Amino acid sequence: MSDAPFYFAQFLTGLASASSLFLVASGLSLIFGVTRIVNFAHGSFYMLGAFTAYSLVNALPSGIFGFWSSVFLSALLVGLIGAMFEFVVLRRIYRAPELFQLVATFALVLIIQDAALWIWGAEDLLGPRAPGLDGAIEIFGERIPEYDLALIVAGPAVLLAVWLFLHRSRWGTLIRAATEDREMAGALGVNQSLLFTAVFFLGSFLAGLGGALQVPREAASLLMDLNVIAEAFVVVVIGGMGSIVGAFLAAVLVAELNAFGILVLPKITIVLAFIVMAVVLIVRPWGLLGKPQAGQHGAGEPEQPLRPLAGLPLVAALIVVAALVLAPAIAGDFMLVLLTDFLVAALFAASLHFIMGPGGMISFGHAVFFGLGAYGAALLVKFAGAGMIVALAVAPLCAAAAGVVVGWFCVRLSGVYLAMLTLAVAQIVWSIAFQWQDVTGGDDGIVGVWPAQWAASKAAYYYVALVLCLGGIWLLHRFTHAPFGYGLRAGRDSSLRAESIGINVHAHQWMAFVIAGGLAGVAGSVFVFSKGSIFPDELAIPRSVDGLIMVLLGGIKMLFGPIAGAAAFTFLEDIVTRLSYWRAIFGGLILLIVLAAPDGVAGGFARLTTRWRGKALQAKP
Amino acid sequence: MTTVMKVSGLSKHFGGVRAVQDVSFELGENQLLALIGPNGAGKTTCFNMLTGQLKSDSGSILMLGKEMTGLKPRQIWRLGVARTFQITETFASMTVSENVQMALMSHEREMFGFWARAKDRYVPDALELLMQVDMADQARRPCAELAYGDLKRLELAVALAHSPRILLMDEPTAGMAPGERKSLMALVAGLVGKGGVSVLFTEHDMDIVFGHAEKVMVLDQGELVAAGTPAEVRANPLVQEIYLGQPARIDQSGDEGAADA
Numbered sequence: 027m028s029d030a031p032f033y034f035a036q037f038l039t040g041l042a043s044a045s046s047l048f049l050v051a052s053g054l055s056l057i058f059g060v061t062r063i064v065n066f067a068h069g070s071f072y073m074l075g076a077f078t079a080y081s082l083v084n085a086l087p088s089g090i091f092g093f094w095s096s097v098f099l100s101a102l103l104v105g106l107i108g109a110m111f112e113f114v115v116l117r118r119i120y121r122a123p124e125l126f127q128l129v130a131t132f133a134l135v136l137i138i139q140d141a142a143l144w145i146w147g148a149e150d151l152l153g154p155r156a157p158g159l160d161g162a163i164e165i166f167g168e169r170i171p172e173y174d175l176a177l178i179v180a181g182p183a184v185l186l187a188v189w190l191f192l193h194r195s196r197w198g199t200l201i202r203a204a205t206e207d208r209e210m211a212g213a214l215g216v217n218q219s220l221l222f223t224a225v226f227f228l229g230s231f232l233a234g235l236g237g238a239l240q241v242p243r244e245a246a247s248l249l250m251d252l253n254v255i256a257e258a259f260v261v262v263v264i265g266g267m268g269s270i271v272g273a274f275l276a277a278v279l280v281a282e283l284n285a286f287g288i289l290v291l292p293k294i295t296i297v298l299a300f301i302v303m304a305v306v307l308i309v310r311p312w313g314l315l316g317k318p319q320a321g322q323h324g325a326g327e328p329e330q331p332l333r334p335l336a337g338l339p340l341v342a343a344l345i346v347v348a349a350l351v352l353a354p355a356i357a358g359d360f361m362l363v364l365l366t367d368f369l370v371a372a373l374f375a376a377s378l379h380f381i382m383g384p385g386g387m388i389s390f391g392h393a394v395f396f397g398l399g400a401y402g403a404a405l406l407v408k409f410a411g412a413g414m415i416v417a418l419a420v421a422p423l424c425a426a427a428a429g430v431v432v433g434w435f436c437v438r439l440s441g442v443y444l445a446m447l448t449l450a451v452a453q454i455v456w457s458i459a460f461q462w463q464d465v466t467g468g469d470d471g472i473v474g475v476w477p478a479q480w481a482a483s484k485a486a487y488y489y490v491a492l493v494l495c496l497g498g499i500w501l502l503h504r505f506t507h508a509p510f511g512y513g514l515r516a517g518r519d520s521s522l523r524a525e526s527i528g529i530n531v532h533a534h535q536w537m538a539f540v541i542a543g544g545l546a547g548v549a550g551s552v553f554v555f556s557k558g559s560i561f562p563d564e565l566a567i568p569r570s571v572d573g574l575i576m577v578l579l580g581g582i583k584m585l586f587g588p589i590a591g592a593a594a595f596t597f598l599e600d601i602v603t604r605l606s607y608w609r610a611i612f613g614g615l616i617l618l619i620v621l622a623a624p625d626g627v628a629g630g631f632a633r634l635t636t637r638w639r640g641k642a643l644q645a646k647p
Numbered sequence: 648m649t650t651v652m653k654v655s656g657l658s659k660h661f662g663g664v665r666a667v668q669d670v671s672f673e674l675g676e677n678q679l680l681a682l683i684g685p686n687g688a689g690k691t692t693c694f695n696m697l698t699g700q701l702k703s704d705s706g707s708i709l710m711l712g713k714e715m716t717g718l719k720p721r722q723i724w725r726l727g728v729a730r731t732f733q734i735t736e737t738f739a740s741m742t743v744s745e746n747v748q749m750a751l752m753s754h755e756r757e758m759f760g761f762w763a764r765a766k767d768r769y770v771p772d773a774l775e776l777l778m779q780v781d782m783a784d785q786a787r788r789p790c791a792e793l794a795y796g797d798l799k800r801l802e803l804a805v806a807l808a809h810s811p812r813i814l815l816m817d818e819p820t821a822g823m824a825p826g827e828r829k830s831l832m833a834l835v836a837g838l839v840g841k842g843g844v845s846v847l848f849t850e851h852d853m854d855i856v857f858g859h860a861e862k863v864m865v866l867d868q869g870e871l872v873a874a875g876t877p878a879e880v881r882a883n884p885l886v887q888e889i890y891l892g893q894p895a896r897i898d899q900s901g902d903e904g905a906a907d908a
Contacts, residue, residue: 329740331789334766505761512765513758516738516749523736525720526698526729527750527805529758537759 031166033286038165040285041278042174042243045181048277049236050254051261052188052270053229059205059268060225062124063116064442066131066571069255070138071230075104075237076246077146080153083241090157101235108230112223118621120222125388129578130620132571135251136613142248144607153241160242173242180239184232185274192270201225205268252567256453260303263446266316275314297457300450304435307447311439329583332507332515343586350492354485362484366556368596369495373549375576375588375595376499377542383582384511385538386518387436388445391452392573394432395543397565399425399550401459404472404560414478418494418551425547426540428455433539437532452567459562471561475554491552498545499589505541506585514538579619649676651813651845652697657706659692666692668869670706674813674847679839681856682849684866685889690849691733693866694817697847698730699723711812729811733818733849735798737790743801744786747773750808776804780834796827803831807838814838816848820855828852832859853890857881865889 054068082096111134119126159176162169192198204211204221212218237250261280265272280299287298306314335343353365378392402421406412412420432451436444459466466472481487505511516524517531524531554560563569576595580587598615602608652674659667667689674680684690695701697708699720708715715723724730738746751769752758777783780800785793793801799819806814819835820828836859839846850856856863856877863880865873873883880886 331740331742331745332766334764507764507766508762509752509757509760509765509768512741512745512749512752515740519738519740520736522700522720522732523738523805524749526724526732526736527808528721528724528753529749530721534758 031168034166035168035170036285036289037282038170038174038178040282041181042177043284044274044278044281045177045184046236046240046243047254047257047261047281048181048274049184049232049239051258051265051273051277052185053232053236054258055262055265055268055270055273056188056201056225056232057229058262058442060201060208061112061116061120061127061222062208062442063127063131064124064259064445065229066128066255067111067134067138068131068229068233068258069251069253070135071104071108071233072237072240072254072258073142073246073248073250074107074138075100075234076240076244076250077142077151077237078103078234079238079241080151080246081146083153088154088157093154093157097235097238097241100238101231104234104237105227105231108233109223109227112226115617115621116226117219117222122620125382125574125578125582126620129571129575130617132575133613133616133620136609136616139248139251140607140610140613146246148248150245150247152245156242177239177243181274181277184235185270188232188270197224256449256567257299259446259449260299263313263443264303264306266313267442268317269313269315272313272315297454300454303450304447307439307443308435311443313443329515332512332585334507335503339586347496350496354488359484362488363556364596364600366484366488366491366552367600368593369491370549370553370556371572371576371592371596372589373495373498373552374546375573375580375592376502377545377549378573379577379580379582379588380502380506380542380545381535381538382577383585383587384506384514384518385535385542387535387538388441389436389448389570390445390567390574391432391448391450391455391570392542392546393565393567393569394448394452394455395425395428395546396550396553396569396573397455397459397560397562398428398543399547400554400560400564401466401472401550402547403551403554404475405465407475408472414481414555418490418548418555421551422544422547425550426544428547429540429543430536432543433536436539437535449567449570452565452570456562456566459565466562469562471559473559475560476558477555481555487556491556494548494552498548502541502545503585510534510537575616581623650674651676651711652847653707653709654697655707655709657693657696657708658704659689659696659701660704665869667696667703667866670866670869670871672864672871672874674845676845677839677842678845679836679859679861680845680847681860681863682847682866683851683853683856683863684849687868688866689869690866691817692869694815694849697815698728724809727809727812728815729806729809729813730815731799731802731806731817731819733821735795735802737798737801737805739789739791741790742786743777743782743788743790743793744770744773746790746801747776747804747808750805754809773808776807777801779807780804781830796823796831799823799827800831803835807844811844814844814846816846818849818851820850820852828855829858835859 050068050072054065057063057065057068078100079096082099083093086092086096115130116127119130156173156176159172162171163175192202200211200216200221204216204218208218257280261273261276264279265274265276279302283298283302291298350365354362357365374392374396377395378389381387381389399421402424403417406417406420432448436447439447460468462468476482477487477490481490513524513529513534516529517534521531550564553564572595576591577588578591579594580589580591599612602612602615605611650673654673655671657667657670658665670693682690682693692701696703697715699715699718699722703716706716710723710728711726713726715726738749741749745766748765748769751772752765757763757768774783774786777786780803782797782800782804785797790798790801799822803819816835820831823831832855835846838844860877863875863877864871865880865886867889872889873880873886875883
């Protein structure tokens with residue numbers, strides 16, 4: 027008696043999962059291919075599909091017709107919601123930097139989260155089995171659910187349908203043309219707005235379909251969105267952004283990896299997929315079947331030359347610093363805690379800005395460095411019995427060391443692929459922190475990491491945070507104005523020119539990762555002593571997105587943007603999280619800001635002053 | 648005349664397209680050498696191999712007595728070879744002066760400095776270089792605001808920053824107004840005349856080529872088909888055929904544009 031039948035059954039289960047994964051990923055890939063938007067909300071569309079299908083199946087008369095029409099109607103509904111989002115929000119910000127669109131989609135994630143919580147509640151909802159497919163078939167002595175077999179057929183069927191649509195219909199041809207070269211398609215008279223809306227409809231439809239089809243297999247839950255989006259990103263990147271066939275191959279690969287990985291290393295299946303993705307990206311930086319991205323033409327207005335901090339801005343900065351120094355004299359403990367949070371957030375955002383602004387590299391995983399600083403400090407205290415000073419000094423080095431490793435991989439990629447790799451790293455490190463119970467405490471985290479005696483009062487620790495965080499920000503500012511920072515900007519502006527005047531662009535970018543990693547680590551270690559504890563959440567993807575939001579709130583082209591962004595974020599979060607359905611409110615606020623000030627809070631301010639200055643200049647004779 | 652650059656047997660294929668085929672030539676010291684040819688002849692491919700942007704399939708490139716094949720662009724630059732781009736490549740988020748300062752800082756190996764204010768480094772030297780290309784009055788303007796002709800001149804100033812012995816210019820006057828073209832090439836010719844730098848350039852504008860180059864090489868379908876003084880090249884019947892064309896040739900020129908892409 028061999029294990030072959032069991033492995034075969036496992037293989038079939040993998041294929042069934044591959045089908046629904048493919049549906050989500052293909053939609054994501056289509057949307058990215060045409061609009062160049064990394065749609066974080068795609069997982070939310072999938073979740074919506076599952077929830078609406080659950081409701082419709084229960085509302086419509088049971089039976090084969092009822093079941094399949096609920097699946098179809100859910101997909102249709104989700105498709106319409108996606109199209110509406112494109113029409114109402116994204117359409118207004120296509121000209122903004124691509125990160126803005128990303129943050130807008132993340133705002134939608136928050137809104138859909140709370141909408142689903144409001145409509146369907148927090149309970150997991152398991153739908154009925156599919157009528158007519160509720161049995162199981164015995165294959166080689168293993169019972170395989172009929173529904174799984176149907177899904178195995180459905181995946182390739184949808185692939186075929188999408189492929190035929192893309193290659194045989196006029197719309198499909200336009201979509202492929204726009205994927206290849208959006209500007210050229212536009213120049214040839216293709217109605218881009220309509221095309222984008224259509225692609226959003228199609229992509230969201232597929233996500234909704236994937237979610238709806240999942241109802242008989244898996245309970246619809248509020249965790250579905252971010253769970254599936256991480257996997258879908260992996261699939262899309264492995265397959266190649268914009269390639270449907272690639273998405274299918276990658277979906278099968280990842281799903282089988284999960285199906286068999288779970289037998290060998292049950293705890294780290296997601297890590298396995300991310301490792302495969304990292305390897306694929308190193309070997310083929312644009313995925314299995316993807317094509318190297320054409321360079322972006324005219325990506326927004328170039329940044330203004332740097333000016334040294336002088337005059338009015340210097341006075342303003344000094345006033346802010348003075349206010350922060352004097353704060354303990356008037357602020358109560360609560361306010362001091364909030365200000366400490368702000369300082370930590372400001373250094374975190376500033377370090378992220380260092381690689382994103384001057385470095386021009388988008389990172390979705392910056393919280394990794396923050397978390398490693400925090401965990402590093404906590405572990406030093408817990409296992410090595412280190413004091414606060416030692417922990418604060420050594421932990422950032424751990425984060426910087428991670429910067430050495432992560433940076434080495436990252437500088438070999440660019441654009442979205444780089445962002446995806448950082449996302450992968452974040453997910454891997456998060457999984458380790460989450461599952462390595464013996465060391466990190468897993469979900470329970472590490473508690474009891476308090477400051478030294480002399481820094482125990484809120485005010486004393488506030489000063490520790492003030493010195494370290496402002497010091498870190500000042501260093502970043504100094505580096506940005508130093509030849510190194512200029513070299514980094516040079517590589518971003520034109521790597522061709524930089525290399526042809528002897529600047530080693532990769533070395534600059536790599537070093538930037540190390541610096542940014544180390545200083546995010548400082549922020550993390552300051553954080554852990556201020557809270558007394560650390561949990562895996564602090565290095566998860568949403569935390570990284572927080573950083574992105576802060577940078578964008580402040581305006582990526584502004585040196586002091588991240589600080590303004592961190593301030594806005596910290597205080598908004600503090601106010602909003604006290605309300606029920608705060609995620610939706612927060613998401614709405616983000617959308618509002620994204621729509622009103624595409625260059626961020628500080629950017630909007632700068633625009634006003636430039637306009638004012640421009641008028642003053644014109645007024646002179 | 649001493650030779651500063653000796654290219655032999657340089658070849659490059661893109662799939663089935665022979666972009667550059669067994670090209671050999673020499674650049675003499677203080678020479679102004681032009682490389683011309685119709686669109687798709689392989690000029691830019693050839694150029695990108697010389698500057699290290701593209702790896703050659705075979706052949707050797709000796710510059711200043713050193714083998715350059717396999718070196719990265721920045722290593723070639725360090726050895727005293729500067730270049731300008733067909734479509735300008737400048738640092739849009741910096742001022743005109745800062746663009747030049749970058750090259751100066753890089754030459755002094757200061758790029759990994761974390762403390763100095765980059766803005767204040769080598770300002771007088773940068774200004775002097777900008778003066779050479781008649782851009783000193785625009786030194787403090789953001790580079791992003793410049794007219795295209797001015798960008799081309801800025802590129803020349805950047806290229807001259809580390810006093811290169813060899814200057815490679817890919818269509819230095821493309822996109823400039825006719826008047827500007829002449830003055831730019833007169834400037835380059837003047838530099839060569841003063842001594843110290845030797846220039847290889849590609850060009851479409853025949854007035855520029857025949858007006859300034861000491862020697863002209865003609866590339867067609869990846870191969871060097873003629874070389875000589877401007878007068879010789881002008882009189883060459885093959886060159887005339889390539890440029891003026893004959894009905895029979897047009898049918899054969901299937902791979903146009905493939906190599907220059």
